[in-house]
Amino acid sequence: MSCFGKVGTNISGLNGALVVGSKAKGAVGLPSSSGSLSFGESEKTKFPALRIDFMGKQLVLSDKRALGDWSVKAPSGFSLRAQASICVSRAMRWWEKTLQPNMVEINSAQELVDSLLNAGDRLVVVDFYSPGCGGCKALHPKICQLAESNPGAIFLKVNYEELRTMCQCLHIHVLPFFRFYRGSEGRLCSFSCTNATIKKFKDAMAKYGVERCSIGPAKGLDDSELVKLAEFGEIPRDLRRLPVPTGNMVMTSLEKSGSEKRAVTRMETEDKSPLIIV
Known part of the structure; x- marks a missing residue:
């Protein structure tokens, strides 16, 4: 044979x-x-x-x-x-080249949530990219240059292929895509751009890159996005951080559970489903 x-x-x-x-x-x-x-x-x-x-x-x-x-x-x-096995040479990993100290790779949804909340009043730019995206590859060197010229800003890089579920929960449907966040203001803007439309990115940096103080803690992702990520198991369902549905108060009463009594508040949410808050 x-x-x-x-x-x-x-x-x-x-x-x-x-x-x-x-x-x-x-x-x-x-x-x-x-x-x-x-x-x-x-x-x-x-x-x-x-x-x-x-x-x-x-x-x-x-x-x-x-x-x-x-x-x-x-x-x-x-x-x-x-x-047979195929190995990607590190020379082909363009998204790891010329990274600046203020450019951080995000590895999970929880890491993205925490990074936004811990950024304080600093401008945060979230860069959604894919290794197979030609536009992302062509734009990468310029984004690195802008990160170098704006050391006070934080650039969070999100690999769409590795965090696909999270990106879909955040309604990312086109690449390359960018979101700008700052402090208690939360999301400032979001857009897609290429080398040909890089002026859009530069204009956003000029508008939102000016240092300023905001009142209150950093907001980060929208409440609806946090709920969506929790539903898909991307982040833990922490009731202290997830928003409480709004609705009409129905009643508050004392109920007995075994040998203990506890206060129970019943609400009717906007979708008419009952919500019990203990």
């Missing part, structure tokens, strides 16, 4: 593994306990070949086209399993 695998293919058989290819072109690697390697020419094809004593069996790998596919031949009864 024979099977074919390109450089970088992982082939395992019996109790060992054969790896064809490495960082060096044409390199072949084997576990030290698998067997021995020898180079020469195939007796039948007269092409460059690699002979491998693998777990007591002999394999012959011949390069029929010098730079073409490797042909792997094994004795009958010898089984092979081929598995």
Whole structure:
């Protein structure tokens, strides 16, 4: 039998593994306990070949086209399993390049909520992007330059592919997309822009980047967004931080629970469903 695998293919058989290819072109690697390697020419094809004593069996790998596919031949009864893997080079991770100290990668919805609440009166720019978005990639260097020239602002980067559910709860439907927040004012503006419309981003920085004090704690995400994130399990349902539905007061009374009495307030919410607050 024979099977074919390109450089970088992982082939395992019996109790060992054969790896064809490495960082060096044409390199072949084997576990030290698998067997021995020898180079020469195939007796039948007269092409460059690699002979491998693998777990007591002999394999012959011949390069029929010098730079073409490797042909792997094994004795009958010898089984092979081929598995290919794709690895993204760090050189291709454009969203990690030229980051400034005030640019922070967000890894969860809770981290986004906390970052906005802890920002105080500082301007916060939330940058929603995707690694596969060409517009995001082209705009990234300019956003880094703006972050460098505005060290008092905080730039939070949100990877749409990794936090898709959170982004959908926040109604992010186009990329690249930006949201501006500051202190108790909460969200100041939101928009999408590209390299061609970068003036929109610069105008927002000029308008909202001026330092100013706001009365009260930072607001962060809207109440409806917090409720949505809690419904989808992106953040814990904490009644001290989530908004209480509005409605008409019905009655307050003392009710007995076991040996204790407690005050219970019943409300009728806007959707007419009862809400009990203990």
